Amino acid sequence: MTQFDFISSGLRTIDIEAGAVSALRERLDQEFIKACEMILSCRGRTVVTGIGKSGHIARKIAATLASTGSPAFFVHPGEASHGDLGMITKDDVVIAISYSGNSSEIVTLLPLLKRLGIPIISMTGNRFSVLGEIAEAHLDISVASEACPLALAPTSSTTATLVMGDALAIALLEARGFTAEDFAFSHPGGALGRKLLLRVADIMHAGDKIPRVDADAPLSQALLVMTEKGFGMTTVVDSQNTLLGIFTDGDLRRSIDQGVDIGKAMMRNLMNRHPKTVRDTTLAAEALKIMEDRKITALIVGDEQNRPIGVVHMHDILRAGVI
Incomplete structure (x- = not known):
């Protein structure tokens, strides 16, 4: 043949x-x-x-x-x-x-x-x-x-x-x-619907689940909060619950490398003063993109007064099927 x-x-x-x-x-x-x-x-x-x-x-x-x-x-x-x-x-x-x-x-x-x-x-x-x-x-x-x-x-x-x-x-x-949102309402099922309709507010951790410490809290206290909440980070706030910064596992490793005294160091001297935040109306897919671009695993959800109202973790978004 x-x-x-x-x-x-x-x-x-x-x-x-x-x-x-x-x-x-x-x-x-x-x-x-x-x-x-x-x-x-x-x-x-x-x-x-x-x-x-x-x-x-x-x-x-x-x-x-x-x-x-x-x-x-x-x-x-x-x-x-x-x-x-x-x-x-x-x-x-x-x-x-x-x-x-x-x-x-x-x-x-x-x-x-x-x-x-x-x-x-x-x-x-x-x-x-x-x-x-x-x-x-x-x-x-x-x-x-x-x-x-x-x-x-x-x-x-x-x-x-x-x-x-x-x-x-x-x-x-x-x-x-x-718009993309209009499109989403005619495609509510499957991964496409989840990607276009799911917002941070739908999956974020709020209330007592948010890790918080004061700016004057020692690093040792922050570590206890981070371990308890399980997000690999904690927010740093003032007496009015205004967000001042964030402290993460990465910041901890850098602090140890610099020889910081865990028992005496205060959060105000160790925190990142420019944390990336999102609003609760942000699309979950957009939040995931931010995490991927910044190589981080969690985002603080803030309100109009710059107060933390939630935390969204990459695992939450992935479990929701937004890929």
Whole structure:
């Protein structure tokens, strides 16, 4: 059996599809702007429809729109002709995807959508097709060739359609001012939700669990507090509980190296006067990044008056699944 050159075949496919995607740059014109404005002004939802491979891409585009601030859902055109058209309202906008622009299942729906006064955005490879002509905005997804050597399996065309859908979704995301927190509310499950929603206040140790010593406390007392609380550090505060500094295991090692008398040395002479603090509203993921950058394992949580209200340890964040 002659060995087939799989690498060359794969590279040819990648090159053809990369060219199809690159060609889209010249297609982002007034029609793209019109499509974005239609979705932004829509009082209902964006309904995405397509058949066959275009249907698979349509499902993904609908999901991307929905997760980035543009309420959307997929409707199968065949099912729409048998009752699911009732899911579409006059306040909606439809994105209809068909590379030929003449798919019978899509074309059947067009008079009904027009009768309802529902605006249509088309994604086709033929501007002068039935779908391309009837739409209020047309997005050109034509390709020079499919990667399939038989020119039968949709390959380059589906890739171009997917990228055009992503371009539309992200343009709308930015136009809406959609934030990471907004994104989190549509992705509450799993590691992504924990990363975007979990805040320091949700996992910090507060109240009596916070290690505290006075500035005039001897090092020996600080060591007892550090051992009891188990964070490898203690806050140093004044009589008003204002944060003055921090003393850590690392500071202890440096003090011993310098020959400090553990029984006599006072915390005010040993503490770090510029501790890094975070607020209780800080994202846990952001707190973890600070710890990693500074090579520390715990952070003091402070309030507006610079009083310690909590301590968050790296282990707390990792246990919460923020990675």
